[in-house]
Amino acid sequence: MRFHGLRHRAATLCIAAALAACPATAKVISVSATTPDANEKLQEALILAEPGDTVQLGAGVWKLTDGLSLDVANVTVRGAGAGEGGSILDFTGQQGAGEGLLVTSDDVLLTEFAVLNTRGDGIKSKGADRIVYHKLRVEWTAGPRETNGAYGIYPVESSDVLIDSVFVRGASDAGIYVGQSKNIVVRDSVATENVAGIEIENSHDADVHDNVATKNTGGILVFDLPSLPMQGGHNVRVFENIVNDNSTPNFAPKGNIVASVPTGTGVLIMANRNVEVFDNVFDQNGTANVMIVGYRYEHKDPKYQPLPKAIVVRGNQHGKAGYAPKFAGGDMIAAAMGGAIPPVLWDGAGDAIVLDKVGVLSLNLPDVKTPQSEAKPAPADLSKGTPPAALPAIRLPDAMEAKVK
Amino acid sequence: MKRILAALAAALLCASGGAAFAPPGVDQALVESDAMPPKLSAFGLFRGNDPAQPATGIGYTLRAPLFSDYTDKHRFISIPAGKKARVAADGVIDFPVGTVLVKSFGWSDVNGGRPVETRLLIRRAAGWVALPYIWDADGKDATLALGGRRVSVSFKSPDGETHSIRYAVPNKNQCKECHSLSGEIVPIGPKARNFIPDPAASDKLRSLYFENPAALEPVMPQWDDPKAGSVADRARAYLDVNCAHCHNPAGSASNSGLFLRWTDDPAGVNYGIGKRPTAAGRGSGGMDFAIAPGDPGHSFLIYRLESTDPGIAMPEVGRSTVHKEGAALLRQWIAEMPKASH
Numbered sequence: 001m002r003f004h005g006l007r008h009r010a011a012t013l014c015i016a017a018a019l020a021a022c023p024a025t026a027k028v029i030s031v032s033a034t035t036p037d038a039n040e041k042l043q044e045a046l047i048l049a050e051p052g053d054t055v056q057l058g059a060g061v062w063k064l065t066d067g068l069s070l071d072v073a074n075v076t077v078r079g080a081g082a083g084e085g086g087s088i089l090d091f092t093g094q095q096g097a098g099e100g101l102l103v104t105s106d107d108v109l110l111t112e113f114a115v116l117n118t119r120g121d122g123i124k125s126k127g128a129d130r131i132v133y134h135k136l137r138v139e140w141t142a143g144p145r146e147t148n149g150a151y152g153i154y155p156v157e158s159s160d161v162l163i164d165s166v167f168v169r170g171a172s173d174a175g176i177y178v179g180q181s182k183n184i185v186v187r188d189s190v191a192t193e194n195v196a197g198i199e200i201e202n203s204h205d206a207d208v209h210d211n212v213a214t215k216n217t218g219g220i221l222v223f224d225l226p227s228l229p230m231q232g233g234h235n236v237r238v239f240e241n242i243v244n245d246n247s248t249p250n251f252a253p254k255g256n257i258v259a260s261v262p263t264g265t266g267v268l269i270m271a272n273r274n275v276e277v278f279d280n281v282f283d284q285n286g287t288a289n290v291m292i293v294g295y296r297y298e299h300k301d302p303k304y305q306p307l308p309k310a311i312v313v314r315g316n317q318h319g320k321a322g323y324a325p326k327f328a329g330g331d332m333i334a335a336a337m338g339g340a341i342p343p344v345l346w347d348g349a350g351d352a353i354v355l356d357k358v359g360v361l362s363l364n365l366p367d368v369k370t371p372q373s374e375a376k377p378a379p380a381d382l383s384k385g386t387p388p389a390a391l392p393a394i395r396l397p398d399a400m401e402a403k404v405k
Numbered sequence: 406m407k408r409i410l411a412a413l414a415a416a417l418l419c420a421s422g423g424a425a426f427a428p429p430g431v432d433q434a435l436v437e438s439d440a441m442p443p444k445l446s447a448f449g450l451f452r453g454n455d456p457a458q459p460a461t462g463i464g465y466t467l468r469a470p471l472f473s474d475y476t477d478k479h480r481f482i483s484i485p486a487g488k489k490a491r492v493a494a495d496g497v498i499d500f501p502v503g504t505v506l507v508k509s510f511g512w513s514d515v516n517g518g519r520p521v522e523t524r525l526l527i528r529r530a531a532g533w534v535a536l537p538y539i540w541d542a543d544g545k546d547a548t549l550a551l552g553g554r555r556v557s558v559s560f561k562s563p564d565g566e567t568h569s570i571r572y573a574v575p576n577k578n579q580c581k582e583c584h585s586l587s588g589e590i591v592p593i594g595p596k597a598r599n600f601i602p603d604p605a606a607s608d609k610l611r612s613l614y615f616e617n618p619a620a621l622e623p624v625m626p627q628w629d630d631p632k633a634g635s636v637a638d639r640a641r642a643y644l645d646v647n648c649a650h651c652h653n654p655a656g657s658a659s660n661s662g663l664f665l666r667w668t669d670d671p672a673g674v675n676y677g678i679g680k681r682p683t684a685a686g687r688g689s690g691g692m693d694f695a696i697a698p699g700d701p702g703h704s705f706l707i708y709r710l711e712s713t714d715p716g717i718a719m720p721e722v723g724r725s726t727v728h729k730e731g732a733a734l735l736r737q738w739i740a741e742m743p744k745a746s747h
Contacts, residue, residue, distance in 0.1 A: 040576075043552035047577050066553065067715070069578040095555070096573050098721035104578075104588070104657075119716035120686060126660065127588060149716055150686025156660045173686050180660050227674050228662040228683060229654060255682050255689035255705065297681065300674045 026052030033060030033087070039068075046070045046077070054078055057087035057113050064089055067097020067118075073105040076403075079113025082137035082167070087113040099124040099154070100138075103131060109403045111135050117142075122171070124154040130397060131155055133163045134404045140170030144193050144251045151177040152194065157230070159183055160396055164404050166190075172251055173258050174199035175216070178206065180230035185394050186211060195252040196221045196261060197243075202228050206236045207394040217250045218258070218265035219243035219285070224272050225257060226295065226304035233272040235391050238280065243267060244319070245284040262287040262326035271295040271350075273309040276391055282343065283319025287326050289358075290316070294349030294368040306368045307350035312387045314355040318343045322361075333361070333377045346380060347372075354382040430460050433485050437503050437529055445523060445538040445547035448505070450483060454546060456509045456520050459483070463614050464603035467594045469628035469639075469646040471583075472728040474572055475562045476510040479520070481603075482595070483507065484614045492620035496597035504528040506592055512560040519544050521556055522574045526584065526592055533590035535580030551577045562726070570725040579722045587655040598624045598667055599646060625667055629730060640738035641667055643731055647720065660684065663695060677706055678742075685709075687716045699744035701736040710735065 051074040059080035079087025099121035114137035122138035138152035152168035168175035175194035184206035191197030197213035199221040213219030224233035252259040264286030282289035295306040321343035342359030362380035452458040462483035485503035511520035538547035553576030611618035625642035626634025645667040651658035677695035690708035709719035
């Protein structure tokens with residue numbers, strides 16, 4: 001009779017599901033790091049999760065061989081912490097997939113876990129609107145190596161992106177990279193020993209603030225590149241960051257644009273318009289604290305705009321800079337200027353306003369087609385123009401902010 | 406009361422996976438439901454559940470198949486009785502709800518030629534669904550593997566080389582990574598430009614399944630038959646099937662700006678000629694361009710095709726070996742391009 005009752009109950013449940021067709025209440029799907037076939041079980045959990053669910057990663061070191069992916073909207077992936085004793089997704093033995101975790105659905109929260117030593121990118125999200133990266137660690141534990149993966153945290157083609165309180169180390173391209181996206185906040189995070197610490201590329205409406213970018217090749221990059229579906233980067237604010245000691249020799253694989261970033265770069269702005277750099281603390285950036293340049297490579301994109309325009313630099317604190325400029329001829333210019341070039345370096349293309357009370361060195365190359373060998377370096381005064389109206393702060397949907405409260 | 410009983414019957418059927426009580430032949434109700442049955446046999450797609458014997462439908466091959474570690478693929482389409490597929494003007498085949506594309510993967514020298522896995526692409530009312538099944542050790546049925554799996558196999562490729570690999574059966578999401586257009590699942594191979602219905606199928610059979618079978622006129626050349634087309638055309642057919650499912654403006658690699666469809670301008674920068682790496686990381690191999698005309702050794706498209714390192718290899722999923730013959734064709738194509746003048 002018990003059996004009969006059970007069967008009856010199961011049938012009732014099934015009928016209820018068949019008739020109601022309303023979503024089940026949010027549930028927590030827990031997966032243990034020590035489960036046999038943990039890789040497959042975790043991937044299954046990520047597939048079977050329904051909107052509203054949380055996939056809870058157990059504490060411990062997960063030895064994973066294949067990349068994970070999530071394609072269900074409004075799911076939280078939560079671990080037991082990103083540090084020692086937390087939930088560590090270790091991809092040292094990775095055999096497949098271009099990243100450790102790929103998210104392709106909207107309204108996802110990733111929090112409290114670490115992704116280590118992926119062969120390609122760490123965590124990528126593509127077309128994943130309103131994604132929140134919170135309290136995560138992505139790290140290549142051997143430190144800077146050309147064989148490390150490219151990007152640590154990598155949202156692309158997304159609207160409303162929040163990256164909050166993450167730690168990224170060792171990326172052979174950019175630690176935190178936001179590409180072809182809009183309405184972006186990167187804050188309270190640490191990027192160290194990457195080629196680029198934080199990079200905003202072919203994107204618009206971004207606030208990058210209260211981060212520490214240290215010991216990278218270049219601390220914070222704002223780039224725009226040709227021949228991509230979304231371009232015309234603009235409206236980016238870089239403020240209240242600590243950008244210091246970006247002295248790691250460039251270890252990016254050649255061919256990639258960041259392979260051209262000179263060691264010792266603080267903030268580098270290339271081919272964007274309306275970028276504000278203010279109230280940051282700069283120190284010990286051997287090439288320059290702030291660099292403003294055009295895109296000087298050959299390209300065949302008639303729609304592309306290679307010049308930096310309406311760049312504003314104000315209210316920053318400048319420590320030591322320019323004492324080891326790692327661009328062609330930089331050492332000679334430094335020697336001629338008494339051992340260091342000024343903290344702000346401009347290639348002479350486009351326009352910028354620098355209100356900081358420090359020197360600016362222009363290479364006087366207004367046309368991006370002119371080779372750098374024809375540079376005529378000279379001090380420049382960029383303090384005279386009228387800055388454009390200040391950009392408004394980025395506001396993300398309240399539901400995103402609520403997730404990190 | 407009647408309605409409740411009907412629902413109960415449906416519920417019980419769902420609970421049993423439909424297998425036990427299903428009549429012989431395809432369980433069309435199950436195909437068109439939301440179910441993901443744990444056993445492949447539930448669908449009734451094969452006679453006697455023998456993967457070599459489709460219960461219904463029409464077999465097909467492709468002018469250029471997606472390379473999957475030298476597997477032989479056996480493909481057929483099950484279209485529900487009374488419905489037909491229609492070839493649209495742009496060559497996309499519109500399959501009716503209830504269609505199942507069935508692909509079995511194996512090697513002639515593994516398990517006596519029995520498939521290792523069978524992937525289903527099911528056209529349901531809400532869209533296509535991809536389900537991967539791995540054949541059980543006894544070969545009698547196959548089990549759903551939503552999370553994918555690695556299977557150790559050893560086989561010989563056509564050049565006689567032995568490969569011992571951990572073959573990756575893709576997980577459900579990885580199926581979608583390749584079969585994705587604007588975030589929705591779509592078939593890759595069955596487009597008129599690539600599609601060859603079983604030559605043994607009679608005109609009558611073709612007409613049974615296709616509204617306009619005459620429109621099934623493949624325009625892409627057989628990729629590996631030098632008599633079928635120029636090196637460039639065969640290379641483009643290869644790229645269309647092996648790359649363009651992601652590398653198109655609505656695909657998984659849309660952000661790369663590298664678009665490799667048969668219909669894309671093969672002289673354009675977006676086809677890779679003189680295109681610098683985007684988000685390629687180690688995939689650039691220290692090279693400046695995806696395709697350097699006349700110089701395959703400095704074309705990182707080749708570098709990525711010839712790598713099996715997950716941080717470098719393209720495609721990103723579905724390949725644990727290098728497709729030497731495919732790479733050789735693309736090398737020849739690039740080598741024959743006039744070098745760019747600087």
